[in-house]
Amino acid sequence: MFYSLGRYILLLRLSFKKPEKFSVYWHEVMREMVSVGIGSLGIISIISVFIGAVATIQVAFQLSSPLVPQSIAGGISRDSTILEFSPTISALVLAGRVGSSMASQLGTMRVTEQIDALEIMGVNAPGFLVAPKVIAGISMIPLLTIISVGLGLCGGYLACVITRDISPADFVAGLQDGFNPVIITVCAVKSVVYGFLITSICCYNGFYTEGGALQVGESATRGVVFSCIFILFADLIVSSMLL
Template sequence: MFFTDFGKYLLLIKSVFKKPEKWRIYWKEIFLSMDNIGVGSLSLVAIISTFIGAVMTMQIAFQLVSDLIPSSIIGQINRDSSILELSPTITALVLAGKVGSSISSQIGSMRVSEQIDALEIMGINAPGYLILPKIIAGITMVPLLVIVSIFLAIFGGLAGGAISGAVTPADYIMGITGDFNGYTVTVAMVKAFVFGFVITSISAYQGFYVRGGSLEVGLASTKSVVVSCITILACDYIITALML
C-alpha cells in the first residue's frame, strides 16, 4: 500500500506542475491560499511560540543551576533551540493540524460532490488549479510564519525569564546576541520550505483521492494530519543530519 500511495502521490505532483492554462485564473487562488495559510494562522503561531519560548527559558534555567555556568548561556541555548528546532517543527506540526485538515476536507468535499469531475470535463487541469496555489502559498507563507515564530519565541523567553526571575533581561540579551551563527537560520528556512511543501501536498493528495461521502472526507482529513506529522518529523531528521 505504501508504494501504491507513494506512486499515486508522485503522479499527482507531476500533474500539479503542468503548465497552467492561464496564470491569471491562478493568481486569485494563490493569494486566497496565502491569506488562509499565513494570515489565518498567524495568531495561533504567535501564541504558541511566545509561551514555548517562555517555558524553555525556565526549563533551561532550572537545569543549569551552577556557579560555573554564566546566566547568559540560557539566552544562547533558547535562541539556537528556537531557530534550529522548536520554531520550524512546532509551527509545521500546528499548521499540519490546522491548515492540512482544512485543505484535505476542502478538496475532498469537491471530490465527493463531483466538482472535480466537472472541472476535468471542462478541460481544466484540476490538480494544477486546486493544488498548485496551495503549494505555492505553503512554501511562501510557512517560512514567513517560522521567522515570526523565531522572534516571538526569543521574546517570550525574555519575558518568561524576567517574570519568573530565572534570568535577568541583561544576561538574556547578552546570550542571544553573542556567538550567533547565521547558518542556523539557513537550516531553519530549508526546513520551513520543505515542511510547507509536505503539509500542502500530502493534505491535497488525501483529499483529491477520497472516495465515498462525508464520513470518508473526515477520515481523509484525519489521515492527512497523521501522515503529514510523521513526514515532517522524518524530514526534520533528514535535513538535520545532512546540514548539521
C-alpha cells in the first residue's frame, strides 16, 4: 500500500515538472479539455435533467401534507441538487466515462512500449501524458458541474409543469427562498477535488500497467473502482468540513 502511494506521489511530482516545450504541452491540455468537457456534455445533460425531475417528484411526494407549503419543495430540490446530486453523481458518471478512457489510453501506450520510447528520447512522459489530463479534469469537471446544476433545476421545473404535483410558481418561489451561498462553495470544492481524484487515480493505474491487453482492461476497471471509492470518501470529508 505504501509502495503504491509512493509511486502515486512520485508520478504527480514528475507530472508537474517544468515542461521542456510549453507550446506542445498547451496543445495537449486543450485537446484533453475538449475531450473531457465537450465529450461528456451529452451524458451529463441527460442525467442532470432526469435527476432534477425525479428529485422534485420525490420531494413533492414526501411533502404532500396540507400543513407544509409547496414552495419548500423548490428549496429542498435546489439544495440537494447543488450540494450532492450534481457534483457527486456527475463525478461518478465521469469516472466511468473519462477515467476509464484515460486509464485505457495510458495502459495501451505502456504495454505497446510507447511510453518507454518517450522516456528513451528524453521526454518527461508523466508531464506530457498525465499533467494535461489532470489539468483538464480540474478545469472542466467544475464547468460540467455548473451545467449539471442548471439543467437539474430546469428538470425539476419541467417535472412541476408536467405532473402538477407542485405549481411551477411555488417551485420557483422555493428556489429563491432562503438561499445560503455556502452551498455554492461546497459544490465548487467538491467538483475540483473530484476532478483531481478521477484523473490522477485513473492515470496512475493506466501509467503503471504491466502485462498485455487483458491487464489494460483490468487497470481501467481498477482505476474507475478506486476513483468511485475516493469520490465518496472525499464527499464525506468535504461535507463534514464545510457544512
